[in-house]
Amino acid sequence: MHQTLMDLWYGFGVALQPGNLMWSVFGVLIGNLIGVLPGMGALTTISMLLPLTYVIAPVPAILMLAGIFYGSQYGGAIGAILLNLPSHPPHAVTCLDGYPMTKAGRGGAALGITMMASFFAASVGIIVMIFLSPLLVEIAFKFGPTEICSIMLLGLLAGATMSRGSPLKGVAMTIFGLLCGVVGTDVISGTMRYTFDFPDLADGVELGALCMGLFGIADFLVSVNRTTVKPSDAKVSMKDMRPTRAEMKQAFWPMVRGTMVGTLFGAMPGTGPTITTFIAYALERKIAKDPTRFGKGAIEGVAAPEASAHSKTQVDFIPTLSLGIPGDAVMALILGALIIKGIQPGPQLITEHPDIFWGLVASFWIGNVLLVIMNVPMIGVWVRMLQVPYKYLYPAALFFICVGVYSTKNSLFDVGEVAVFGIIGAIFLMLDFPVSPIVLGFVLGPMLEENFRRAMLLSRGDLMVFLQRPISAWFIGACSLLILAQLVAYVRKLRLPAVREPAELVAE
Amino acid sequence: MRRPKNLGKDHLGALMLLALGAAVFALGLGYRMGTLNRMGAGFIPVVLGVLMMLVGVALGVTAAPPGQEKIAHPLPGDGTHKGPEWRGWLCIIGGVVAFVVLGEHGGLLPATFASVFISAMGDRNNTVKGAAVLGAILTLFCLIVFHYGLTLQLPLFQWH
Numbered sequence: 001m002h003q004t005l006m007d008l009w010y011g012f013g014v015a016l017q018p019g020n021l022m023w024s025v026f027g028v029l030i031g032n033l034i035g036v037l038p039g040m041g042a043l044t045t046i047s048m049l050l051p052l053t054y055v056i057a058p059v060p061a062i063l064m065l066a067g068i069f070y071g072s073q074y075g076g077a078i079g080a081i082l083l084n085l086p087s088h089p090p091h092a093v094t095c096l097d098g099y100p101m102t103k104a105g106r107g108g109a110a111l112g113i114t115m116m117a118s119f120f121a122a123s124v125g126i127i128v129m130i131f132l133s134p135l136l137v138e139i140a141f142k143f144g145p146t147e148i149c150s151i152m153l154l155g156l157l158a159g160a161t162m163s164r165g166s167p168l169k170g171v172a173m174t175i176f177g178l179l180c181g182v183v184g185t186d187v188i189s190g191t192m193r194y195t196f197d198f199p200d201l202a203d204g205v206e207l208g209a210l211c212m213g214l215f216g217i218a219d220f221l222v223s224v225n226r227t228t229v230k231p232s233d234a235k236v237s238m239k240d241m242r243p244t245r246a247e248m249k250q251a252f253w254p255m256v257r258g259t260m261v262g263t264l265f266g267a268m269p270g271t272g273p274t275i276t277t278f279i280a281y282a283l284e285r286k287i288a289k290d291p292t293r294f295g296k297g298a299i300e301g302v303a304a305p306e307a308s309a310h311s312k313t314q315v316d317f318i319p320t321l322s323l324g325i326p327g328d329a330v331m332a333l334i335l336g337a338l339i340i341k342g343i344q345p346g347p348q349l350i351t352e353h354p355d356i357f358w359g360l361v362a363s364f365w366i367g368n369v370l371l372v373i374m375n376v377p378m379i380g381v382w383v384r385m386l387q388v389p390y391k392y393l394y395p396a397a398l399f400f401i402c403v404g405v406y407s408t409k410n411s412l413f414d415v416g417e418v419a420v421f422g423i424i425g426a427i428f429l430m431l432d433f434p435v436s437p438i439v440l441g442f443v444l445g446p447m448l449e450e451n452f453r454r455a456m457l458l459s460r461g462d463l464m465v466f467l468q469r470p471i472s473a474w475f476i477g478a479c480s481l482l483i484l485a486q487l488v489a490y491v492r493k494l495r496l497p498a499v500r501e502p503a504e505l506v507a508e
Numbered sequence: 509m510r511r512p513k514n515l516g517k518d519h520l521g522a523l524m525l526l527a528l529g530a531a532v533f534a535l536g537l538g539y540r541m542g543t544l545n546r547m548g549a550g551f552i553p554v555v556l557g558v559l560m561m562l563v564g565v566a567l568g569v570t571a572a573p574p575g576q577e578k579i580a581h582p583l584p585g586d587g588t589h590k591g592p593e594w595r596g597w598l599c600i601i602g603g604v605v606a607f608v609v610l611g612e613h614g615g616l617l618p619a620t621f622a623s624v625f626i627s628a629m630g631d632r633n634n635t636v637k638g639a640a641v642l643g644a645i646l647t648l649f650c651l652i653v654f655h656y657g658l659t660l661q662l663p664l665f666q667w668h
Contacts (some may be wrong), residue, residue: 259626391638
């Protein structure tokens with residue numbers, strides 16, 4: 001306990017160093033700014049700014065990425081509430097009650113509540129992270145290649161099957177991501193795999209290019225001439241942002257419950273943020289005294305999902321940093337950035353790079369305070385930003401993507417990769433395949449292959465080793481449960497076509 | 509998207525997975541397989557290719573009939589706009605390709621202007637003049653921020 005507080009104190013020292021603080025503030029600001037723009041979620045924002053991390057030191061780089069992450073997440077809520085425009089899928093639920101509040105002239109209050117809920121939820125998430133991570137690390141030190149393999153398998157499987165939509169399609173996309181990770185020189189034998197005689201592919205596919213293609217260009221391809229930005233008549237000024245006493249009272253418990261939902265789901269690897277917000281909303285509606293109020297501007301319907309999204313965001317960092325298993329695509333990106341910087345995430349991270357871990361923890365708090373301070377006076381600017389027409393927005397974003405990817409390795413070939421992944425991503429999107437599991441597979445792929453081959457070498461090719469070692473057997477058991485649950489759900493759906501998914505219930 | 513009448517989105521997806529898996533499998537056989545004890549470079553890709561094909565089969569078997577698929581991730585827009593959007597697609601991909609080609613055989617500034625101008629023309633609400641102005645503004649921005657500010661390696665103009 002005492003040691004933890006000392007570590008935290010040290011973390012604040014790291015995070016408050018002028019250089020680190022500057023990048024953290026920059027990240028929050030840019031994240032919020034881009035997150036407000038229609039169609040720009042956390043993934044797009046982080047992948048656009050990923051190249052910047054190559055030129056700065058590891059600690060400020062990671063602080064900046066984290067800042068972008070929660071900044072853009074908060075920014076996304078603004079569009080959802082004021083324009084009914086979920087620029088990022090998790091905010092789709094916030095639209096349901098946030099936009100009616102705007103129409104009723106309480107948009108400012110909805111934003112104010114969102115801000116309070118986010119701050120509260122993030123704080124709880126940070127505290128959980130501080131106390132849970134060291135515990136996890138103790139267990140993780142017992143991990144060999146076998147255990148790492150099985151837990152990665154669990155993470156990938158959970159990421160593929162527990163998001164919305166068809167689990168089979170999620171699995172297919174994870175495999176596609178793993179395959180993208182295979183491209184390049186095989187580290188063990190030196191064989192060039194799937195490089196199609198392009199020397200530029202010898203080092204593998206560029207992470208930034210893959211993400212920008214899948215989340216940037218692919219998104220433009222399916223949105224162009226289809227998205228119309230409605231002009232918003234919402235006028236929000238600073239004093240509108242203060243919710244009334246009654247509203248605060250109404251929103252308090254939903255906020256606490258949302259935080260709990262988010263914390264619980266954040267600790268589970270692979271559960272996406274969208275499903276978390278949907279569950280938080282469904283829970284509120286279920287226990288409400290008068291469920292008919294939902295969808296017509298109930299403040300609980302804003303507070304709970306936003307709180308759950310933010311606590312999940314924080315708690316998600318636990319498995320990412322302490323085990324090296326990212327919970328979702330955004331975490332996979334941050335993990336990828338760490339690896340590029342030569343830092344191996346995993347149990348040794350906290351002891352070997354305490355500046356990164358504790359600096360990050362402290363910067364979360366600083367960043368969340370900054371978000372609150374910044375958003376009150378800036379709200380007028382955000383509202384105006386929301387009005388940027390899509391016809392100017394996407395060409396500019398496309399240019400930033402090209403320059404950003406080029407600058408990573410000064411390679412125009414990588415910019416070409418963006419176009420290829422853009423087309424691939426658009427085809428997947430049109431066939432209703434989720435694209436974010438691809439990133440998870442891509443980042444974990446090389447690690448999974450290396451550990452699998454090492455584990456097999458150690459066990460002399462005996463696959464039973466995954467069941468003989470107790471920790472590994474637990475993970476494999478959890479994997480089997482996941483698959484079993486999906487099969488049961490499928491059979492039940494065949495028998496009872498009336499069973500509806502929670503998402504549909506919410507959408508009514 | 510226009511598609512054959514008796515093939516749903518899920519069927520198309522399944523076919524795509526089968527083709528992809530088969531291609532990966534076939535290419536993977538060209539690398540050394542090795543044994544489970546000492547795996548060669550081809551082992552994992554071949555396994556992944558087979559898995560991909562299996563998922564494709566499973567998806568094809570469980571696919572909903574055409575037109576009745578549940579769309580879990582709806583595309584942007586209100587759904588009134590149907591059919592291929594060739595102009596938008598060509599211009600956006602063209603914009604990226606223009607950046608690559610002109611970056612190599614023209615330099616940073618022509619590449620910037622061309623990529624913005626071409627991609628902007630993909631939106632039916634943009635006029636030639638509007639796209640050109642947007643291109644010019646971003647070219648100026650690129651000159652100041654990326655060339656002078658961040659000293660991007662790509663020369664402003666170059667001919668090969």
